[in-house]
Amino acid sequence: MMEGLLFLGFVAVISEAAPVELYSRDKVLRLKPENEQHLQFLRNVSLPEQVDFWKPACAELVTTNGTVDIRVPADWVAKLQSELEKIALKYEVLTEDLQILIENQFDQRSTRDIHYNYEAYHSWNEIESWTARIAEENPDLVSRMEIGKTYEGRSIYLLWVGNRTGAEKPAIFMDCGIHAREWISPAFCQWFVKEVVESYNSIPLITTLFNQLDFLVVPVINVDGYIYSWTKNRLWRKTRSKNPGSGCVGTDPNRNFDAKWCTLGSSSDPCSEIYCGPHVESEKEVIAVADFIRNHSSIIKAYLTIHSYSQLLLYPYSYDNSLPFHHKELDDLAWNAVEKLRSLYDTKYTYGPGASTIYIASGGSDDWAYDLGIKYSFTFELRDTGQYGFLLPESQIKPTCEETMLAVYHITHYVLDHLY
Ligand SMILES: *[C@@H]1O[C@H](CO)[C@@H](O)[C@H](O)[C@H]1NC(C)=O
Numbered sequence: 346m347m348e349g350l351l352f353l354g355f356v357a358v359i360s361e362a363a364p365v366e367l368y369s370r371d372k373v374l375r376l377k378p379e380n381e382q383h384l385q386f387l388r389n390v391s392l393p394e395q396v397d398f399w400k401p402a403c404a405e406l407v408t409t410n411g412t413v414d415i416r417v418p419a420d421w422v423a424k425l426q427s428e429l430e431k432i433a434l435k436y437e438v439l440t441e442d443l444q445i446l447i448e449n450q451f452d453q454r455s456t457r458d459i460h461y462n463y464e465a466y467h468s469w470n471e472i473e474s475w476t477a478r479i480a481e482e483n484p485d486l487v488s489r490m491e492i493g494k495t496y497e498g499r500s501i502y503l504l505w506v507g508n509r510t511g512a513e514k515p516a517i518f519m520d521c522g523i524h525a526r527e528w529i530s531p532a533f534c535q536w537f538v539k540e541v542v543e544s545y546n547s548i549p550l551i552t553t554l555f556n557q558l559d560f561l562v563v564p565v566i567n568v569d570g571y572i573y574s575w576t577k578n579r580l581w582r583k584t585r586s587k588n589p590g591s592g593c594v595g596t597d598p599n600r601n602f603d604a605k606w607c608t609l610g611s612s613s614d615p616c617s618e619i620y621c622g623p624h625v626e627s628e629k630e631v632i633a634v635a636d637f638i639r640n641h642s643s644i645i646k647a648y649l650t651i652h653s654y655s656q657l658l659l660y661p662y663s664y665d666n667s668l669p670f671h672h673k674e675l676d677d678l679a680w681n682a683v684e685k686l687r688s689l690y691d692t693k694y695t696y697g698p699g700a701s702t703i704y705i706a707s708g709g710s711d712d713w714a715y716d717l718g719i720k721y722s723f724t725f726e727l728r729d730t731g732q733y734g735f736l737l738p739e740s741q742i743k744p745t746c747e748e749t750m751l752a753v754y755h756i757t758h759y760v761l762d763h764l765y
Pocket residue numbers: 379409410
């Protein structure tokens with residue numbers, strides 16, 4: 346009897362401590378391909394899925410003289426290293442043992458108290474209760490609505506933030522958590538709402554701001570994937586929809602929007618990390634966001650989507666190398682925003698059109714929003730540049746959010762001064 350109870354307790358602790366997919370002694374390598382032979386080699390190693398591409402998200406997106414971060418399974422490390430040396434493909438080891446990084450992130454979760462801890466990563470249950478509570482406690486400033494359901498039937502929430510003056514106000518739409526493993530993203534959306542709530546009654550500039558415009562914040566779009574990254578596989582990226590005829594699960598929601606869908610920089614293979622889905626807007630999570638934005642396109646003046654990692658601020662286009670009509674203005678605005686961001690902790694961001702700054706990718710939400718007529722459309726890729734990657738420690742949540750607030754507020758003030 347005693348033994349039975351102890352055993353159950355043990356299992357419960359384990360299942361909450363870390364996802365079951367193990368990455369013991371796997372390494373993360375950063376490669377610097379310099380020629381066609383290197384590219385071919387990377388395409389070859391990606392085929393049998395021996396390595397997992399972190400940045401960019403798959404081998405087809407690799408170009409010469411950029412950097413590539415890959416996860417290499419433990420039993421492949423030695424062989425791969427010798428092959429890299431054979432073809433003189435330069436690399437450095439970013440992470441010696443990935444499982445240790447993952448476990449640290451779960452073990453070192455800050456203890457929670459009755460107040461919500463914004464410097465911790467939160468499970469979906471915690472975030473869901475938080476969305477209810479923050480709306481309940483700030484009824485004049487925040488209201489919560491459900492904009493749709495996920496594939497597995499969970500609610501996708503939007504927090505409508507701004508003083509309800511009764512007049513129609515311009516709005517900025519911001520979403521987080523479109524890719525499951527990018528945990529700093531939902532942490533930022535939560536931080537943002539907290540900051541607004543805390544400063545609204547005490548900082549006149551913020552009071553004025555939220556009397557003049559609204560922020561429409563979706564803290565987690567890809568809820569099913571987010572939960573999977575907490576319970577089964579810390580490095581899950583896509584949705585969790587089943588693909589008929591394939592053993593592989595999920596679509597990349599950021600390849601599923603109606604923006605030159607499934608052309609360059611996306612894959613029609615359900616097993617790919619950048620699978621575009623069976624058709625445009627096949628994912629319920631994508632429909633929810635796209636429908637909401639279409640329905641409110643007369644008031645939405647800016648679209649911000651928060652990802653990680655790489656420290657980039659991107660504007661359209663990503664789907665090809667063409668430049669948007671407002672290229673000059675977006676470029677100036679991006680430059681000013683990253684300067685503001687850098688002023689706090691000297692964190693350096695690169696900025697520019699998606700295609701030339703990171704890689705070509707069709708079906709992305711930022712291009713779609715821009716082509717819908719939302720002029721100020723930006724993708725943030727938050728910290729870091731690869732030391733921890735998706736496993737950014739909790740100790741970096743606060744500085745990351747603080748500096749990102751400066752960029753977001755800069756864009757907000759600019760948009761308000763340049764309404765269209
Ligand atoms: C890449 O870098 C190598 C070595 O520095 C250089 O010779 C080559 O021209 C570069 N290729 C491109 C496409 O920039």
